[in-house]
Amino acid sequence: MTSTVNAPSHPRSDALLQRAQQVIPNAMYGHQDARGLWPGAPQFVSRTAGSRIWDADGHEYIDLLCSWGPIIHGYQHPRIEAAVDKQRRICDTANGPSEHFVALAEKLVDVVEHADWAMFAKNGSDVTTLCLTIARAHTGRSTILVEENTYHGALPWCNPDKTGVLPSDRAGLAYYTYNDLAGIEKLAAEHAGDLAGIIVAPFRHDPAGSDLEMVDPAFAQGLRRICDEHGAALILDEVRTGFRMSFGGSWEQYGVRPDLSSWSKAIGNGYPIAAVLGAEHLRASAGSFFVTGTFWFSAVPMVAALTSIALLEELDGLTHMFARGDQLVSGLREQASSYSLPVQITGPVTMPYLSFAGESDHQFTLAWAAECAARGVFVHPKHNWFMSTALTPTDIDTVLVATDAAFGEVARQFF
Numbered sequence: 001m002t003s004t005v006n007a008p009s010h011p012r013s014d015a016l017l018q019r020a021q022q023v024i025p026n027a028m029y030g031h032q033d034a035r036g037l038w039p040g041a042p043q044f045v046s047r048t049a050g051s052r053i054w055d056a057d058g059h060e061y062i063d064l065l066c067s068w069g070p071i072i073h074g075y076q077h078p079r080i081e082a083a084v085d086k087q088r089r090i091c092d093t094a095n096g097p098s099e100h101f102v103a104l105a106e107k108l109v110d111v112v113e114h115a116d117w118a119m120f121a122k123n124g125s126d127v128t129t130l131c132l133t134i135a136r137a138h139t140g141r142s143t144i145l146v147e148e149n150t151y152h153g154a155l156p157w158c159n160p161d162k163t164g165v166l167p168s169d170r171a172g173l174a175y176y177t178y179n180d181l182a183g184i185e186k187l188a189a190e191h192a193g194d195l196a197g198i199i200v201a202p203f204r205h206d207p208a209g210s211d212l213e214m215v216d217p218a219f220a221q222g223l224r225r226i227c228d229e230h231g232a233a234l235i236l237d238e239v240r241t242g243f244r245m246s247f248g249g250s251w252e253q254y255g256v257r258p259d260l261s262s263w264s265k266a267i268g269n270g271y272p273i274a275a276v277l278g279a280e281h282l283r284a285s286a287g288s289f290f291v292t293g294t295f296w297f298s299a300v301p302m303v304a305a306l307t308s309i310a311l312l313e314e315l316d317g318l319t320h321m322f323a324r325g326d327q328l329v330s331g332l333r334e335q336a337s338s339y340s341l342p343v344q345i346t347g348p349v350t351m352p353y354l355s356f357a358g359e360s361d362h363q364f365t366l367a368w369a370a371e372c373a374a375r376g377v378f379v380h381p382k383h384n385w386f387m388s389t390a391l392t393p394t395d396i397d398t399v400l401v402a403t404d405a406a407f408g409e410v411a412r413q414f415f
């Protein structure tokens with residue numbers, strides 16, 4: 001890859017990485033490992049505020065990654081921080097949950113159409129896993145149909161990396177292809193009598209580096225029908241999409257209500273919280289077995305979630321995020337075509353993903369993202385980005401100045 005114009009240096013980040021190499025396996029791991037970004041990308045973040053982040057060396061960026069999704073109102077939103085500060089002073093992790101445990105369950109049941117009850121945890125993979133357990137407890141069956149590549153977490157049953165994973169960790173799973181209704185129909189027939197559920201994401205998002213694929217409404221409706229025919233649970237994984245496709249369930253727009261849904265990321269604007277939401281007929285099964293986590297009942301993230309959801313309502317957050325997403329995506333498309341670049345942008349405009357047709361190893365997207373970063377805009381070259389209510393029209397105009405120059409550089413260097 002050719003070097004960027006004005007590429008900032010990162011001596012503090014480099015020094016931190018060297019220290020990390022002494023005490024952390026592989027220095028960094030998972031999605032926090034910036035080695036998946038462009039060479040010389042900032043690895044550490046030192047400060048965040050609103051729509052901005054600063055790396056460990058003090059460079060400022062308008063952030064379109066939003067902490068990989070959780071930040072839906074911008075970092076340190078004053079209303080959320082005030083509510084959180086107040087709660088932290090009186091009660092957070094305690095012998096039992098606070099009143100906010102009940103209030104948040106009531107709120108989610110109110111806002112998400114298919115939900116009659118809620119259970120809380122911390123991470124997305126806690127709740128995707130819990131959904132599978134509830135479906136199995138309810139049906140007394142084993143088999144869950146899972147899309148081959150969609151990311152549902154990094155636990156042994158779903159980690160795209162199979163290192164250390166036993167075949168027994170994946171027992172009871174059968175794999176389908178997204179949007180292939182005939183294929184899933186056949187698979188369900190093969191497992192008739194043992195089908196506990198089908199887990200599916202509102203649109204197809206593979207672990208990293210693939211274009212996104214919107215759901216065919218007929219596929220979504222077909223899954224509902226297949227689950228009804230087989231007495232199986234339809235599980236919608238809203239961990240990534242929750243509150244960024246709709247103020248409620250993402251498949252409501254197609255007339256499809258799941259039996260169970262898993263939520264995390266954006267519910268708490270960065271505070272750690274996850275939820276399983278379920279329909280009435282699964283309530284008894286969901287309450288029939290022991291499940292818990294040391295920090296699952298802490299009050300502060302629940303207050304953050306209640307305030308964040310109230311803000312989404314008050315600000316009409318979805319309309320705002322779709323408007324900013326439209327502004328960004330239409331601007332990017334115009335710019336790419338003005339340079340005759342083969343850019344494709346997939347996914348909902350609130351969670352867009354950009355790639356260059358025909359590139360290998362993301363070479364053009366990496367170079368483009370590096371050029372954006374050198375101009376103060378943080379975009380991930382191998383993962384979808386996220387809109388937030390903190391992004392103003394002026395922010396997006398500023399982003400578009402940087403992206404235009406970055407496209408110009410990529411066109412000059414590679415095309």
Ligand SMILES: Cc1ncc(COP(=O)(O)O)c(C=O)c1O
Nearest residue numbers: 123124125151152153237239240
């Ligand atoms: C759709 C989906 N499900 C589950 C997960 C796992 O969530 P977590 O990393 O919080 O365990 C993710 C994380 O990106 C996700 O996008």
